Amino acid sequence: MSSRYFPGAGRLHGPEFAADPQAVYAELRSRHGAVAPVEVAPGVGAHLVLDHRAAWEVLTDQGEYWSKDPRPWQEGLPDTPEAQGLVGMIGYRPNALFSDGQTHARFRQAVTDTFRMIQPHKLRGHVTEIADGLIREFAGTGRADLVGQYARPLMARVINRLYGRTDDAGQDLDRILNALTNSVGQDAVTANEEFGRYMSELITAKYAQPGDDLTSWFISHPAQLTTEEVLQHVVLTLGAGCEPSSNLISNTTARMLTDERYYSSLTDGALTTLDALQEVLRNDPSMANYGPYFVLRPVHFHGTWIQPGELVLVSYAAAGSSPVAGAGHQAGERSDGGAHLGFGAGAHRCPAADPALLIALTAIDRLLTLLPGLELAVPFDALTWRPGPFHRALAELPVTFTPVRPDHPGVSPWTSLPKNSRTRSTPPAPTSPGRAPVSVSGDRS
Ligand code: HEM
Numbered sequence: 031m032s033s034r035y036f037p038g039a040g041r042l043h044g045p046e047f048a049a050d051p052q053a054v055y056a057e058l059r060s061r062h063g064a065v066a067p068v069e070v071a072p073g074v075g076a077h078l079v080l081d082h083r084a085a086w087e088v089l090t091d092q093g094e095y096w097s098k099d100p101r102p103w104q105e106g107l108p109d110t111p112e113a114q115g116l117v118g119m120i121g122y123r124p125n126a127l128f129s130d131g132q133t134h135a136r137f138r139q140a141v142t143d144t145f146r147m148i149q150p151h152k153l154r155g156h157v158t159e160i161a162d163g164l165i166r167e168f169a170g171t172g173r174a175d176l177v178g179q180y181a182r183p184l185m186a187r188v189i190n191r192l193y194g195r196t197d198d199a200g201q202d203l204d205r206i207l208n209a210l211t212n213s214v215g216q217d218a219v220t221a222n223e224e225f226g227r228y229m230s231e232l233i234t235a236k237y238a239q240p241g242d243d244l245t246s247w248f249i250s251h252p253a254q255l256t257t258e259e260v261l262q263h264v265v266l267t268l269g270a271g272c273e274p275s276s277n278l279i280s281n282t283t284a285r286m287l288t289d290e291r292y293y294s295s296l297t298d299g300a301l302t303t304l305d306a307l308q309e310v311l312r313n314d315p316s317m318a319n320y321g322p323y324f325v326l327r328p329v330h331f332h333g334t335w336i337q338p339g340e341l342v343l344v345s346y347a348a349a350g351s352s353p354v355a356g357a358g359h360q361a362g363e364r365s366d367g368g369a370h371l372g373f374g375a376g377a378h379r380c381p382a383a384d385p386a387l388l389i390a391l392t393a394i395d396r397l398l399t400l401l402p403g404l405e406l407a408v409p410f411d412a413l414t415w416r417p418g419p420f421h422r423a424l425a426e427l428p429v430t431f432t433p434v435r436p437d438h439p440g441v442s443p444w445t446s447l448p449k450n451s452r453t454r455s456t457p458p459a460p461t462s463p464g465r466a467p468v469s470v471s472g473d474r475s
Contacts, residue, residue, distance in 0.1 A: 038067070039066075039067040039068050039069045039075055040054055040057070040058045040066060040067070040068045040069070040078070041054075041068070041069050042054075042068050042069065042070050042076075042078070042319065042419035043069065043070060043071055043072070043419050044417055045417055047417070047419075048414075048415040048416060048417040048418070049415065051318065051347060051422065052313075052348075052351055055080055055345065055347065055348035058078065058080060058348075059081075059348070059352065062080075062333075062334075063080075063081070063332065063333055064081035064083075064084040064332035064333065065077050065079055065080070065081075065084060065331060065332045065333065065334040065336075066078045066080055068343070068419075070116065070341070070343070070419040070420075071112040071113055071116055071419070072110070072112045073108050073112065073113060074107070074108065074113045074116060074341075075340075075341070076340070076341040076342065076343050077334060077336055077341070077342045077343070078319065078343050078345050078348070079321075079332075079342060079343065079344045079345055079348075079349070080345055080348040080349065080352055081332065081349065081352045082349040082350070082352045082371070084331070084332045084349075085321075085344045085345070085346070085371055085375075086349075086371070086375060088321075088323050088342070088344050089321070089371070089375040089376040089378070090375055090376040090377075091376070093130055093131055094326075095325055095326055095327070095329050096323050096324070096325060096326070096342075097130050097323070097324045097325070097326050098127065098128050098129060098130055098134070098322070098323060098324070098378065099122065099128060099129065099130060099324065100120050100121065100122050100128060100322060100324060100341075102324065102339040103120075103324055103339050103340065103341050104117065104120075104121060104122060105339070106339050111215030111216065112215065114215065114218075114219075115213070115215050115218040115219075117218075118210055118218045118219075118221070118222050119320070119420060120322045120341070123262055123265070123266070124258070124262055125137060125259075125262040125263055125265070125266040126138045126141055126263070126266065126378070126381075127266055127270070134377065134378075137253070137255075137259070137263065138377070138381065139251075139253055140248060140251045140253040140263065141266075141267065141381045141382075142381045143247075143251060144244055144247045144248055144251060145244075145267075145381055145382050145385060147244075147247050148192065148244070150384075150385075150388055153188075153192075153385055153389065154388060154392050156191050157184070157188055157388075157389050157392040157393055157396075158392060158396060160184055160187045160188055160191070160197075161180075161184055161392065161393050161396035161397070162396060162400070164179065164180050164184055164187075165180070165396065165397065165400050165401065167179070169400070169401065169433065169434040169435070170435055171433060172430055172431060172432065172433035173407060173428065173429065173430045173431070174429055175426045175427060175428050175429075176279075176280055176283055176397070176427040176428075176429055177276070177280045177424050177425065177427045178426065180279075180280075180393075180397070181276040181277070181280040181283075181393070181427070182204050182207075182208070182272075182276045183204050184276065184393055185271065185272040185273075185275045185276040185279070185389070186203040186204040186207065186272055187203075189267075189268055189271050189272055190203055192243060192244045193232060193244050193245045193264065193268065194232075194236060194241045194242075194243030194245050194246060195232055195235075202224075203268075203272070204272075206221060206224050206225050206228060207225070207269065207272050209221035209224070210222065210225055210269070226265070229264055229265050229268070230261060232245060232264065233245065233260060233261050233264065236249060237249060237257070244264075244267070245260070245264055248260045248263055267382065270380075270382075271382060271386070273316070273421065273423070274316040274317045274320075274386070274421075275316075275386050275389055275390060277316030277421060277422060277423045277424070278310065278315075278316045278386065278390045279389075279390050279393050279394060280423075280424045280427045281310045281314050281316060281422060281423075282303070282306050282310045282394060283394055283397060283427060284406065284410065284413060284427055285306055285309065285310055285314070286303070286394070286398075287404060287406045287429070288406060288410040289306075292305070292306050303391055303394050303398070304387075304391060307387060307390055307391065307394075308370065310372070311350075311370045311372025311373065312350040312351075313347070313351055314347065314422055315346045315347050315350060315370070315371070315372035315422065316372075316421055316422050316423060317346055317372070317420070317421065318345065318346060318347035318421055318422040319343045319344070319345045319346070319347065319348075319419055319420050320343075320346075320421065321343055321344030321346060321374065322341060322342070322343060323342045323343075323344060324339070324340070324341070324342060325337070325338055325340070325342070326338065343419075343420075344371075344374075346370075346371045346372055346374065347422060349371050350370050350371060350372065373386075400434065401429075401431040401432075401434065402431060402434065403430075403431050403432040404429055404430075404431045405429060405430050405431065406427075406429055406430075407429055407430045408428055413425075413426070413427065414426065
């Protein structure tokens with residue numbers, strides 16, 4: 031489906047969309063209603079589902095109208111680098127995300143059972159250790175980019191560990207995932223190949239020597255996945271895990287550092303990190319529009335005819351902010367009490383929502399615990415977001431804090447705090463040479 035079918039389609043690529051996606055959703059909603067024509071790459075059109083109820087209908091369909099199999103769409107994709115670059119994200123793979131019915135049920139069982147094997151206290155321990163290690167690397171400087179130096183490497187290392195690889199073996203992972211998400215054309219193809227190679231090394235090692243890890247549990251699951259299916263599901267869960275989770279961590283941290291209600295919770299106990307996570311999952315979810323669905327036959331859906339082979343994207347981000355009209359509701363009020371779709375819904379709802387939340391909660395709380403006087407280094411409006419039709423992802427999250435010294439174990443970081451330094455009215459001087467650094471090894475959890 032090319033964008034020539036959609037004159038005046040909203041652009042989901044480029045810097046304008048990245049800077050303020052909610053403004054684009056609002057504009058599309060006012061012009062088109064629940065389903066709007068959009069362009070996801072130059073020359074490639076899609077239908078964007080903006081409304082909560084419409085999104086729910088797609089996600090909870092029982093296989094009557096909707097499918098996750100992108101192959102008919104792929105066949106009609108223009109042969110341009112931009113269009114083919116989308117295949118890295120939406121191209122068919124024999125995995126849970128792109129299958130329906132019985133095939134999906136079998137794959138899905140293997141994924142949910144395997145993720146249930148993760149013990150929360152062990153996961154919290156991994157995250158804490160990895161988070162503290164990363165914080166230690168920049169704690170003495172008083173400033174950091176929490177995307178590049180924290181959220182992204184943290185997720186790569188956590189998932190890498192869960193899969194049973196050493197931290198050293200995972201050093202390339204962040205770079206490869208970054209390239210997969212951001213590149214187009216030949217670069218995207220190359221990144222795809224690198225990712226496949228990286229993962230096949232892991233599978234080979236775990237078949238040879240199984241361990242107490244996710245990869246080995248996939249291999250031994252009663253669903254009897256073939257080697258190819260194991261590989262596909264390791265690739266899926268790793269790709270589906272790292273990017274959205276690191277974005278969830280950075281989007282939520284940015285919100286907490288700028289929204290008075292969360293910031294003051296550090297001293298007043300007003301709203302918690304979990305509240306902030308739920309709010310981001312509703313209004314700024316990291317899988318913003320990454321809900322590719324396809325119709326099985328022509329469907330007239332909320333005023334729009336949709337044909338087989340056309341790409342439909344459920345916008346979790348737009349659905350979360352969509353108002354509900356109708357009797358008994360104030361403007362903007364939602365009958366669902368504000369429930370979010372940040373983890374999707376229905377048969378394909380994220381099977382790792384609980385561990386993902388635990389990871390994000392722990393990672394954010396380590397930052398807030400260990401870095402006194404944590405502040406954004408620039409105003410919220412000056413933050414930059416990575417362009418792309420599918421995600422909501424900060425390019426960087428520059429912060430400042432009171433420098434803490436990593437080489438004095440056992441000293442609480444709070445001992446360096448000037449009085450009231452954690453209130454908005456008295457932000458810390460980020461690189462003040464007079465402030466005594468303290469240790470990040472004093473574990474307060
Ligand atoms: C450890 C981290 C994570 C892992 C391993 C993971 C894994 C997965 C997998 C395997 C699926 C496909 C399930 C299926 O099709 O049956 C999925 C779906 C989904 N995940 Fe996650 N995920 C993680 C974190 C997240 C986070 C942090 C978010 C959002 C902030 C998220 C949002 C979603 C959504 C919206 C879907 C549904 C996609 C659809 O309907 O097409 N996930 N996830």
